[in-house]
Amino acid sequence: MTVIPLSESWTVTALSGPAPEGVAGRAIPATVPGSVHLDLLRAGLIDEPFDGDNETTQQWIGDVDWRFETTFRWHEDGSERRDLVAEGLDTLATITLNGVEIGRTENQHRSYRFDLGAALVEGENALRIDFDAPVPAAHERSERHGARPHVNHHPYNALRKMGSSFGWDWGIDVAASGIWKPIRIETWSTARIASVRPLVDVEGTTGVLEAHVAIERADGLRRGPLRVEVEIDDRVAQVEVAPGETSARVRVEVPDADLWWPRGHGAQPLYDVAVRLADVDAWRGRVGFRTVHVDIAPDEDGSPFALHVNGRLIHVRGANWIPDHAFLTEVDRDRYARRIAGATEANMNLLRVWGGGIYESDDFYDLCDEQGVLVWQDFLLACAAYAEEEWLSREIEAEAREAITRLSPHPSLVIWNGNNENIVAYADWGWRSKLGGLTWGEAYYRRMFPALLAELDPTRFYSAGSPYSFSSYLSPNLDQYGTVHIWDVWNTKDYASYREWKPRFVAEFGFQGPPAWTTLTDVVHDAPLDPQGAQMLVHQKAWQGNINLERGYGPHLPAPKTIDDWHWATQLNQAAALRFGISYFRSLSPYNTGTIVWQLNDDWPVISWAAVDFAERRKPLWYALKAVYAPRFATIQPAGDGLAAVLLNDADEAWSGDLVVRRLAFDGTVRAEAVIAAEVEARGAATVALPAEVAAAGEPTGEVLVVDAAGFGRALHDFAEVVEQSLDRAPLEVRAERADGAVRVHVTARSYVRDVFLLADRGHRDAAVDTGLVSLLPGEEHVFTVTGAPEDVDPSAFTAPLVLRHAGDLRA
Template identity: 35%
Template sequence: MSIKKVLFLNMVIAFAFGCQPKEKNPNLMVQNEINENWQFRQAGEADWMDATVPGTVHTDLMDNGVIDDPYYRLNELNIQWIDKEDWEYKTTFTVHENMLSHDRVELDFKGLDTYADVFVNGEQILAANNMFREWQVDAKEFLKEGENELRILFKSPIKIGLEKYDANEFVYPGAENDQAERGEVEDGKRVSIYTRKAGYHYGWDWGPRLVTSGIWRPVFLKAWDEARIENLQIVQHEVSDEKATFTAIFEVEAEGNEKATLSVLNDGTTLASNKVQIKEGVNKYSVDFEIENPELWWTNGLGEAHLYNITGKMKIGQQTFSEDTRIGIRTLELVREEDEHGTSFYFKLNGHPVFMKGANNIPNDMFLPRVTDQNYHTMIETAKKSNMNMLRVWGGGVYEDDLFYELCDENGILVWQDFMFACAMFPNDEPFLENIRQEAIDNVKRLHNHPSIALWCGNNEILTAWNTWGWKGIAEKQGEDVPEKVWQAYVDIFHETLPEVVEEFDPQRSYWGSSPSSGLGVQADLVNGDEHYWGVWWGKEPFETYATHLARFMSEYGFQSFPEMSTVKKYAEPQDYDIYSEVMKSHQRSSIGNETIEYYMLKEYDQPKDFESFLYVNHVLQAEGIKFGLEGHRRAMPFTMGSLYWQLNDVWPVASWSSTDYYQKWKALQYYVKKGFEQVLVSPYIDGVKLKVGIVNDRLENVNAQLKLKLMDFDGRVIWEKASLVEVPANTSDNYFNENRHEFLYRKDTRNLLLSAELVENGETISRNIFFFRPFKELNVPSPEVDYSVTKTSDGFNIEVSTDKLAKNVYFQMGSEGGFFSDNYFDMLPGETKTIHLKTEISEIDLNEVLTVRTLDDAF
């Protein structure tokens, strides 16, 4: 449930179906969720089955035993018939006399997926055609006292898509991720672009093809009298230490002309009031107010993400209407200034340039109603623990649930928000453009008060695809005028419709036309905008290139891994435990996926001894590879001012670029991200003939610390060491050690050596990094004796670990049991002792049965 609620006299009355009628109270708004007694069927069939709302056709079919779990083995292939059929949902609900006595009675559909004809008592009241919109319909004339029937016919998005595809005079380029052939669509036609629906439902290179239909967000029956506050927007103006000034914009829907008093309150204390004349219809009215001695909202790591509880009230006669929202007081700007390199691209928060550390996130499931509040809490907790300050909501998924943005507000996570367009050219007929405009209005108005929203971005990769992926050539082959028509559609959507909505409904935030790009309609380069770098992976370039291929803002880059063994067991059988088995290839949607993982692995490691070892080494491979990017991007500040890797999460159990799997288990990469995004980072690296140690300080104050460097062998013998005092200025990156590596390593056997870099502040290690001079397969790594002991704590166990020799990538597992290790996949120096925490609910006896530890040398 969103924090933002419409209330009358600060209350929402939720009536359970079958409750006793109440006397009409004109001061109260009535809001019923229609979520019971739902049934569904394939259109034209006789038998109805029980349904869950919110839900989807696929999950309802699973619940009724009609289809098997599509995530298991190859089951996805057997259910592609579902999206070619129409589906029908119905329920009955009781409407009491007091509901119908209100001036207005409305049905509010928060999400219909997608082509939905809605009927009340046999009368059609709505023809919805956009998954991303909310639909409100005046329903009073269609309702009756007592039992009412609500019926929704969902038409096949594939059949309607084919009609639109065939009616168009040319084929729009793109949509390569639409797995139409797997979906058994006629002639492999990619129809996804014609429907305003989550693009990833049609397939992506990390997801299955499961084209859903259904009531995916709640349905409400609402009733009120005279007027209501449709939207409350808080526009911030000036901010100083003494005060912050704002305007509250009340969007009011009224039945008639009335005198009203509009007030703004902070935690119940009135800040300002205005007397206004409310006019019939939907109109906007303003109240200026200020907050004294404001506490600022900061991103994770820089300070508290302070929030204010604001209420807008409207009093008409004896009735009071109100709406609650939360705001954070902060200044945030996307800085685009010419410099000696090109044009900057960075975010300035409360007057300070801030390096953005984070990831791209995709939806948490193919079946969106299955995403729980706990899933969102875990996701944002992961981001916060991992020292992130930004997530990018990618344009092929959905505008996320309100809770996602509320949690980002509370935890200081900025959101780069794409509009829902990715990797395809789209039509621009007038009905389609108007549909897009209304979609954008719905979501911009829903989200514009959130301090976490940093940027509105038009689309993902469409501009660069048009210019460099051959799409223009595809258009040219279809007719001389086709490229102009296709490009005009792009301009209509991304240069006009979407920025116009942002300018009208959220003018304080920046609009960025496409990611990546160097400006509106300007192809991406490395010196003027953001960059998606896929030379590592698609181009087979070495991992080290992550640290040298630098742009002003790195908004995508990534490398794949499989899930851990306990997750693989949920979708595969032992006979499938080979990366080239049909099941493992099906749970890998990159066209070069498993082969590319193996290619990179064999450059760094020997062939692992078995399948489970392959998964473990793959995790380490992914983490070590992305580490080059995390650290290289940060060392390059202020030229580079953002590093968002692809991707944080998964929609199903699969081999993908994610750092947490479908069950939200941390892979090795997530542990590396946590360390790589610490506020202060020490980072040894090779730059040509130089061995350097960089220190990055994201704090807003100087760091005075001791830099300790040690060159040692794998048995613990120190070959060379140096300690020096360093002062690292606030918000900077620089090198604090710079030596010719050939001279430094002269006559030293680098197969047996490592460099340990440690930064110590006030006796506490605030960053440590271990650097190896060769790939693992060229190192003479000994077999260490790793010992551990377990001590019970209030929420799990402390595990004290020790080793006699170098222990590479110490990895604790507990099988399928639930738990979270505070650290994992870590290196330990010879003679070192380390304590990690395991948060779990299992007993010590059970833990002793399932807890195992391994190091990288065990994998070969």
């Protein structure tokens, strides 16, 4: 096989639509893979799309038809087939080679292969790809086929294009066009490997690989037999593919195979697999041997959603994942690696790839394989009703087939999910009446997707949707059945209301907070800066988002008087809300088997639910998640008329020891104390009632309950909210020094101090800090280590009042 990459000498031209003077009709150098926005930016024809209100002034880009063109040379090599392979075109494209139309596309989420035949000529060739403007196309298709409910302002559900590229309640609207994945010429003879599905199982101690190999023959079905050989762990098996056959199944057994485990449960051994088709083609990949089962069997409480890998229950500590950049080609393997490290360092063991985005690149899944991060993968249908007629269903089936096949080697992928919130929207959001009999997607969720998985990859679990109660006769979002989404807290309730639910598994829930100060002010330039400023609201996509932030902190924190305090208060409240919710949900173990917080990441600089902002700065929420997702975690929860310590031990070793329980005044005076023996089995939980004389506050606004247990993070219970507490506004002694290439900030508490946090980027934009949200008792010291700051930065910059913060400094 000969491969000619087509990545050079591209131009892009605005053909029709509202392109401004200086852009219309002008051939602009284009980068492939890439996007129109980025090409215009590099050419100096638009300003930074994420800055200020440029989103509004650049809406014309999605209303323009764009033409990409290049030339390349080809010389006859005697091959029987000459194909154009486009891994990703975004989205409605007409492809012409030397004036001959060779194909059309209408799906960003799949690849295409076109036989060029006689259109490819000796010498120079001219390739042209014309893209229809996506925004008017989506509206036209919606009107033609029947408008169906959807969130946000464009009918993204009428086009197989990334839903969030049209904007979301955290995302910028940059729907445009481009060649977003590699494109190339392949010439070949005899046959080629069209795809490989290396499915695994474990039988006793033996790993079993069944490689399903699809073959394309250059001459159709006529030529003679072919040999397919599969090698794994120095073991080789082969089969002969008879004339007329285009597929093969090869079984290879690996005795005493090392099992692949989720992180925290064991190692992640990966086995190289080589598939060879005679001497004409080869495929290489990796697999990990493991089994997957999700228990949804009804019980006396409803029905669980309990994920088992290799027969072991996995308590899920996860986050939802959205596309990591609004311009997808800007995400490379290194960025994926940093983002996934952001998950693993916060003690997460699962990422859910959400259905309004994309099937991520192989780099994402490879890294999850290597790190033991489980993947829940949505099919790409989210928050909308989708037509089931042939014009759309053929594309959804094609993309699903390709995605299932491509992702089949990855041991990290354990769950396929039919959609995000579409079933609950039909059942509970009033869609049924709005649809008036139009199809809405049920055929995909209940028939197409499960049938495709049964055919192509029955080794993973399938859920028809999220949330889902695993019954057609129940509301899809009942907390005692299957998976639940909890959005009432963000939308209407105080975060203390999380205790109104008793969920088996929480697949979505979250609370907003702004990004780091530098990330925010790099793009928001309101003067003066204000939560309701014009540019601030451009970077707040949730309906009444900043009003919800104010409502959210009101019962808990003093009202901020400055924009600096608003920023700190809303970041702190976001962290407090999720810390409260996850602590409670985990305390329900084993009844509750997991949480997947919304969300880990951002795709542009925005006020959102993310734990790590677009500039990769970790918000206070990230530090809260690291604490509450610790494998060994202690929390204090209401129990009857009193309080109890709940110990979660997600480790292979049982634990026993003493709980040291103290009720302290804020000045450190011990008001009551007890020592209680406790034990927790491996991968288990234990609830220990706390004596009333210790657990009942004498002075709620000036006392704190403390539980210490060796090997667990300290558990604290505040008897009152910050807004009510008599916290010292200046409780810390502080000094900073340089040591070993870092800045070390030493803080010592003179009285009880809640949630000390160092906003490192406010000391220097490149700085980051190792720990955060540290609460201290009188006399205790903590050292923050700050990295990334240049040597000429004075260490005292990181002790300034707007840098080193704590909950009490919001008090008047």
